[in-house]
Amino acid sequence: MSKQDRITPRTLKGFRDYPPELALPRERIIETARHVYRSFGYAPIDTPALEYLEILTGKGSEETDKQLYRFTDHGSREVGMRFDLTVPLARFAAQYAQQLGLPFKRYHIASVWRGENPQKGRYREFMQADFDTVGSTGVASDIETVVVLHTLLRACGFERFAIRINHRGVLDGVLDKAGLAGRSAPVLRALDKLAKIGPEKVAEDLKQTAEASATQIDAVLQFASLTGENATLLAEIQRLVAGNATGEAGLERLRETLTGVAASQIDPGGEAAVRIDPAIARGLDYYTGLVLETLLTDLPGIGSVASGGRYDNLAGLYTSQSLPGIGASLGVDRLLAAMEELGQTGAARTPADVLIVYFAEDRLADYLRLSATLRAQGIATELYPEPKKLAKQLQYADKRGFRVALIAGPDELARDECQLKHLATSEAISTPLADVVTTVRRLLDSI
Template structure:
């Protein structure tokens, strides 16, 4: 008895209509990346487990998809660890490789391995799938694409400014009507932890406050308590949860709060550079907003951090990124500061679908369909089709001499705007009849006029 075929939860099949729209997003992002001087690379979908583990924080490590060893390697499984309930040690004994969790850590490994072939600062973009063992939900998948742009080999803040501009241009080109770029700086978060006397608990603090939009202020405070943060520290942090006003006002409040923290003040200085530059250059549609509770859970960020949200759409962040000064040092290469951003293509697709932003003409991948009246006519149409394709005009010939109704239905189902009718009479007279599938109007032209048009 055969079973009904299915796919894993959190993964998807993509039909042609969906792929056309997805490629529209990918092509738009790629065009803007190239406009700013970024170069394409690719990395393997599978990395050594040691490359990935320890780079994303405790929660991230749990979501990494491990790939089990095969053959003789399985004999090395640490069954004692399994008996003792030490799942981490047991997993390491049966798996030394994993599907990549993101594109940034593999990129850092790539830079270290290929440093002698690269010119720095090196600007790369990468559009490839990643995998996370997350619980599937709306806008959250186990397999999804990231579209990344990173610069390594420079700590210049000009790149933070350019990345903000890239966010703005890509999403403006895609037609998003209202979106905000949230920005913060990990140095500010470090300063907050320092002022509160909790410097050693920076990671637990950032993990907790990064959930503010999901669990609310009360939930964050409860999590901070559970993570061992003192009540005194929580009371000091509390006013920052509701920091309001424009960016200048927020920065002034933070300057007072962080007056005793050189690290925090350095973060404010870096943000002021970005805000001043953007104020001078301007943005097309985006709103650039300081969000002091923006933390992003990834441990490798050290400077500016970004998230982008589509306003009035319940989707969460659709893009993110930040600066990482020490990531390549994890692979033995120090002094290689980097900064990068990532577009969540799948979430952007969902937002554009909800707001009906895809151009109608995207689905018109074929401009002309030649109706098939028989073998002789078919060969004649193939000759004309060759000439159209030589001019980069897309066309098809219906493969069989079926009923006219069936062939017309195919054109309608495919969204083909024009059908070409050439029977024996048209062949004798050297003309073609073209039917507009939208209006139903038909015109007859000479073959020469048709090809010229």
């Protein structure tokens, strides 16, 4: 092929590749999410990346409609790529309501696509890890949602984060008392931007989109700015919603949620906290109860890495069956971006611990047997594929991040021995082949 016929290898704007040094920690997040969700009884589902366009449009916001990847397929069908995992869940739950039975607890870990303008750490394709309990209105699911997220963040290696919770009932109570009852949708959408754009701009927004008066704006912003320990906030909110049934019921539910979280032995105090935050509103109209976001203490600027809330009716657009529930979504790629920024992704580019050096060309069978022996004992082992120079193979081992190199030349093999090189320290030891598994294990444990 001539040079000018060649195609430049490149990725689309706003998309990214995951080389091993990123794919390895990303798989760790995915595996951790799967493990944690499963440990609470959430079952996996998967749905197609493509849906009928009518399933997807008008289900998120005007913005998601605009960002939708849509086209006409080979059969002249109008189709779109999913932009979240909630709409597919709604469609799925409506379609199989009879077979599924309720409550239905599912997790779904998959990529979604949004043609938004790429920003630092945000791409047009990103992976989410959602979990939902559909068909339950009980507080036990509210509690569990918080506990799952807490367990998950901890299991991903985060020690400093805050799960910030609020309740739409409390917000409604406050708005009701401020005379904004009919305008909660625009008010909450404005409030949702508080952390991003600040109180002045939210005030402007409230005036314009919700036609709120100065007094009303004050009431909303004052409530949203409340800070303090959970006990203090519960008391303050009590005072603010007093006499309003919706507000008081929401507050009671928030209280029960915190009590349940405390009983769940996740140690939510200290630096991995569960905190009431009156400013958490969530933009979407369909939330009706608990709402939550998760901020990393060391990277607040990256925004919420896991968010969700309770809804009264998941799938009203597709079925007459009322499907209340609660769920949350971990932004896998946003969490990965956070780990990159915090230097937590590590440098390893191989999942294997041991590299067997292909030293003597005619001893391949021995190296194959040794590889099989180590693998059979659960030790991930790579055999270098060609009898290149020792130095080159050791350089490869270093660069990829193997921890141990196994070297066995004809002399060593004749003595039923091999050499093990601990790559971080360059220390080398001899071991009888009969003891190779034990010795490798000891080396790996000691590192």
